[in-house]
Amino acid sequence: MAKAEYTVLGTSIPRMGGVERVTGAGIFGIDLMLQDALCGGILRSQYAHAKIVSIDTSEAKAIAGVHAVVTAADAPDVRYGRTYIDRYMLAKHKARYMGDPVAAVAADSQAIVKQALKKIKVVYESLPVVLDPEETMKPSAPTLHDDMPLPANLPKDANVKNVCSYTGVHVGDPEKAMAEADVVVDEVYETKMIHPQYLEPRIAAARLEVDGRLTVWANAQAPFSVRTDVARLLNLPLNKVRVLTTEIGGGFGGKASGITSGAAIEPICALLAMKTKRAVMIVLDKAEETISTTIRSGARMYIKTGVKKDGTIVARQGKVVFDAGAYSGFGAMAGARCTQMLGGWYLMPNVRIDGYVVYTNKQVCGPVRGPGGPQAAFAVESHMDSIAAKLNMDPVDFRLKNTPKAGDKIIGVAKLRDVSLGETIRMAAEKIGWGKIKLEKNQGIGIATGSWIEGSGPGGGAIVKVNEDGSATVHIGKVDFGTAPRFGIPMIVAEELGIPVEDVTVTNVDTDASPWDAGTVGSRSMLVSGNATRLAAIDARNQLLRMAARQLEASPDDLEIKDRQIRVKGTPAKALALAVVATAAHNEIGEVIGRGYFDSKAMAEEEKERGSSQPFTTHACIVEVDTNTGNVKILKYVAVHDVGFVIHPKAVEGQIEGATAMSIGQALCEQVLFDEKGKTLNPTFVDYLMPTLNMIPKIETVLIKGYPGAGPYGTKGAGEIGCVPPPPAIANAIYNAVGVRIRQLPLSPENVLRAIREKKKSAS
Amino acid sequence: MSLEISLTVNGKQHRASIDPSSSLLDFLRDTLGYKGVKICCNTGECGACTILFNGKPVNSCVVLAPDAAGAQILTVEGLAEGDKLHPVQQAFIDTGAVQCGYCTPGFIISVKALLDRSKNPTEEEIEEAVSGNICRCTGYAKIVEAIEIAAQRMEGKG
Numbered sequence: 001m002a003k004a005e006y007t008v009l010g011t012s013i014p015r016m017g018g019v020e021r022v023t024g025a026g027i028f029g030i031d032l033m034l035q036d037a038l039c040g041g042i043l044r045s046q047y048a049h050a051k052i053v054s055i056d057t058s059e060a061k062a063i064a065g066v067h068a069v070v071t072a073a074d075a076p077d078v079r080y081g082r083t084y085i086d087r088y089m090l091a092k093h094k095a096r097y098m099g100d101p102v103a104a105v106a107a108d109s110q111a112i113v114k115q116a117l118k119k120i121k122v123v124y125e126s127l128p129v130v131l132d133p134e135e136t137m138k139p140s141a142p143t144l145h146d147d148m149p150l151p152a153n154l155p156k157d158a159n160v161k162n163v164c165s166y167t168g169v170h171v172g173d174p175e176k177a178m179a180e181a182d183v184v185v186d187e188v189y190e191t192k193m194i195h196p197q198y199l200e201p202r203i204a205a206a207r208l209e210v211d212g213r214l215t216v217w218a219n220a221q222a223p224f225s226v227r228t229d230v231a232r233l234l235n236l237p238l239n240k241v242r243v244l245t246t247e248i249g250g251g252f253g254g255k256a257s258g259i260t261s262g263a264a265i266e267p268i269c270a271l272l273a274m275k276t277k278r279a280v281m282i283v284l285d286k287a288e289e290t291i292s293t294t295i296r297s298g299a300r301m302y303i304k305t306g307v308k309k310d311g312t313i314v315a316r317q318g319k320v321v322f323d324a325g326a327y328s329g330f331g332a333m334a335g336a337r338c339t340q341m342l343g344g345w346y347l348m349p350n351v352r353i354d355g356y357v358v359y360t361n362k363q364v365c366g367p368v369r370g371p372g373g374p375q376a377a378f379a380v381e382s383h384m385d386s387i388a389a390k391l392n393m394d395p396v397d398f399r400l401k402n403t404p405k406a407g408d409k410i411i412g413v414a415k416l417r418d419v420s421l422g423e424t425i426r427m428a429a430e431k432i433g434w435g436k437i438k439l440e441k442n443q444g445i446g447i448a449t450g451s452w453i454e455g456s457g458p459g460g461g462a463i464v465k466v467n468e469d470g471s472a473t474v475h476i477g478k479v480d481f482g483t484a485p486r487f488g489i490p491m492i493v494a495e496e497l498g499i500p501v502e503d504v505t506v507t508n509v510d511t512d513a514s515p516w517d518a519g520t521v522g523s524r525s526m527l528v529s530g531n532a533t534r535l536a537a538i539d540a541r542n543q544l545l546r547m548a549a550r551q552l553e554a555s556p557d558d559l560e561i562k563d564r565q566i567r568v569k570g571t572p573a574k575a576l577a578l579a580v581v582a583t584a585a586h587n588e589i590g591e592v593i594g595r596g597y598f599d600s601k602a603m604a605e606e607e608k609e610r611g612s613s614q615p616f617t618t619h620a621c622i623v624e625v626d627t628n629t630g631n632v633k634i635l636k637y638v639a640v641h642d643v644g645f646v647i648h649p650k651a652v653e654g655q656i657e658g659a660t661a662m663s664i665g666q667a668l669c670e671q672v673l674f675d676e677k678g679k680t681l682n683p684t685f686v687d688y689l690m691p692t693l694n695m696i697p698k699i700e701t702v703l704i705k706g707y708p709g710a711g712p713y714g715t716k717g718a719g720e721i722g723c724v725p726p727p728p729a730i731a732n733a734i735y736n737a738v739g740v741r742i743r744q745l746p747l748s749p750e751n752v753l754r755a756i757r758e759k760k761k762s763a764s
Numbered sequence: 765m766s767l768e769i770s771l772t773v774n775g776k777q778h779r780a781s782i783d784p785s786s787s788l789l790d791f792l793r794d795t796l797g798y799k800g801v802k803i804c805c806n807t808g809e810c811g812a813c814t815i816l817f818n819g820k821p822v823n824s825c826v827v828l829a830p831d832a833a834g835a836q837i838l839t840v841e842g843l844a845e846g847d848k849l850h851p852v853q854q855a856f857i858d859t860g861a862v863q864c865g866y867c868t869p870g871f872i873i874s875v876k877a878l879l880d881r882s883k884n885p886t887e888e889e890i891e892e893a894v895s896g897n898i899c900r901c902t903g904y905a906k907i908v909e910a911i912e913i914a915a916q917r918m919e920g921k922g
Contacts, residue, residue, distance in 0.1 A: 021865030022853035024800015024840035031799045199804045199866045249866025482863025650860030661903030685809035693904045
């Protein structure tokens with residue numbers, strides 16, 4: 001669809017909620033001020049794996065100003081979890097990572113909380129610690145969860161333990177095809193644990209109300225899942241729990257604890273509020289977050305590919321060992337995605353990949369920005385270059401040779417509709433100057449592609465209320481942290497209702513009033529809430545036009561809304577003020593309330609029939625490697641993305657640039673490090689390196705048009721896919737620059753220098 | 765133990781009693797209510813709590829509150845004149861440099877300090893000025909654009 005069809009869509013309006021953010025208003029979770037609230041704090045396990053023999057809270061309770069000290073014994077004997085119900089809100093019997101919550105305190109001040117936490121006496125009996133999932137899955141490893149069964153779908157000959165999820169990808173006859181291949185390349189890749197490191201710390205606040213209901217405030221990405229967890233763990237019906245979201249200072253999947261059922265602080269805060277009958281607020285310290293909250297897991301990936309001399313891929317075999325952490329959390333979903341993506345997004349006729357998601361004594365895997373994607377892409381796209389090198393083929397030509405076209409299938413997508421992959425590759429190659437640009441010594445050029453599936457997951461609703469003055473208030477279940485809710489969503493309502501965008505307000509989530517939603521995750525804000533909002537706005541418009549039609553003695557089809565008026569098309573003098581019609585609704589239908597619902601089942605059916613249009617991307621870069629220090633400097637970076645129709649260009653570019661920068665961080669410097677006892681070695685920002693402006697090049701973002709997706713007007717999700725290609729694009733450029741293939745992230749000075757030295761050693 | 769200090773924040777004189785071991789960040793946020801000064805790393809690494817201290821940008825989390833006795837402090841709350849935003853604030857909105865907005869106050873203060881000392885900052889000066897501020901959302905591209913536009917507008921060119 002051409003942009004000219006629309007009034008608002010396709011323009012970059014100022015972000016709603018911008019003024020309060022640039023003036024420093026206290027709108028975030030951490031700014032929350034509840035009257036007479038107690039401070040809450042959590043005692044975390046000092047062992048990565050231990051039996052909890054006893055907990056003595058008497059000394060802590062005796063401290064003046066302490067109002068409650070709670071342990072698992074104070075909560076209902078209920079567990080939660082997503083794949084497996086394998087976790088208590090406060091560890092019971094066993095602690096499984098250094099950071100596992102064991103007890104919690106509510107007191108008059110933060111200082112008293114700290115004092116009380118120190119006085120809780122926990123007797124632990126230490127157990128063997130396992131940190132490497134490949135070790136943990138051996139039959140000889142200690143058992144991390146005594147009562148969790150192995151997945152029912154495990155291959156019969158697997159002979160493993162501590163596996164909480166298995167994904168098998170099977171297509172054709174990979175063994176036969178591999179045997180018939182001209183060239184076989186077999187490699188092992190590995191990525192490390194990354195923390196999302198959103199800047200605003202996680203908070204939770206809870207208050208027991210006079211009517212016995214519980215109000216919970218959270219800077220959470222999945223407020224309805226928070227409600228589910230709190231209600232479940234405290235044995236409350238859902239109507240007795242109300243979750244209100246604050247403004248949120250970054251999340252990237254790390255604040256989606258409800259979805260993960262991992263590291264949730266809201267139920268603990270709620271328990272303290274129930275015990276004290278007071279408002280309680282917990283604020284996590286940054287170091288506490290790094291050791292305790294959900295993360296992007298590391299993965300070890302075995303990848304073997306058979307190709308014909310002409311570059312046609314004929315088979316892939318592989319194995320993924322994916323770190324779930326101490327509890328199942330989001331591990332199964334992220335691990336399954338990683339396993340599927342190890343099959344690539346090219347034509348792949350014969351495949352077998354086994355994906356094991358394995359418990360370890362580390363914090364829990366969460367749905368961090370493109371969960372599983374960057375890990376798989378690092379292996380797949382580095383491997384593509386290794387194969388091209390062996391074939392003596394140009395990496396761009398090799399990729400184009402295996403690019404699918406409309407009607408083809410790729411792993412995880414039964415039928416493709418519009419395939420932009422080839423166009424993104426060609427565009428990225430052109431923009432970076434592939435084959436043309438002259439490189440200096442120790443400079444290299446690299447390219448990598450990516451894909452992302454935003455389709456799976458439940459639907460969600462939207463409500464558009466038209467107020468008496470003609471303005472609109474929108475309720476969706478997704479939260480705003482710089483994504484669609486206050487960029488594109490109000491634009492959709494403005495477009496469909498014919499009102500100025502400043503007449504539209506999108507509210508924060510209140511689980512008492514907002515439509516249910518699975519959470520602001522999975523690049524799905526536009527897909528779910530965008531589609532639902534569009535339908536809700538159309539519903540509201542139809543209600544208005546029907547009422548106006550009677551008064552104007554015209555057919556609703558002949559009416560339009562413009563300049564806050566409902567008028568007969570072509571006869572602007574025949575008009576009613578929108579406010580008059582909206583007010584008259586009080587006597588006719590009560591109120592104009594448009595409802596919309598994104599039907600994910602209907603989308604799946606349609607895609608089954610017509611095929612689906614995945615987002616594809618190609619990134620390309622030029623790097624310079626300092627062979628004395630191992631430092632990698634990115635000189636030029638191009639990110640080409642097909643995101644379908646673009647509602648708000650700056651917002652979409654911002655998502656891509658942000659995801660790219662975060663992933664450049666994973667590529668070049670980020671990792672959570674552990675000692676052999678499972679203690680995090682770099683919990684603070686002093687040691688956990690993240691990119692500042694000096695590390696991030698000017699990212700040239702190119703949006704490819706013409707491949708409509710499943711979102712409203714043909715949009716596609718854009719929040720995560722930018723994370724997929726950066727690590728391999730940079731690794732490929734390093735290989736091109738200095739001839740070393742580094743198969744383990746990060747591509748830090750230390751690792752790059754080691755690789756260069758090893759290459760020199762083996763050459764001499 | 766507590767100590768009484770006076771200081772000026774955003775042109776307003778304050779006199780308050782403080783715990784001498786508290787940080788200037790906690791004092792500004794919790795005692796005086798300047799919530800625009802954001803808490804994050806508490807180790808002087810992320811820049812979310814950046815303020816102007818006698819005209820110089822500092823991380824208020826690593827300054828002891830008593831050291832601010834008699835100081836002139838500017839926080840992000842002190843930039844706009846009534847409803848009229850400072851050009852740096854306006855540029856951050858106009859360019860899409862505000863995603864979640866949590867790092868924004870700290871960035872805006874760092875940028876104000878930059879443009880106070882350099883009217884047409886070079887790429888290197890911009891990089892140096894905000895290298896102590898972490899943004900996890902934007903990838904910095906739109907922030908750099910905001911800085912350039914703010915500089916132009918303040919020079920009457922935008």
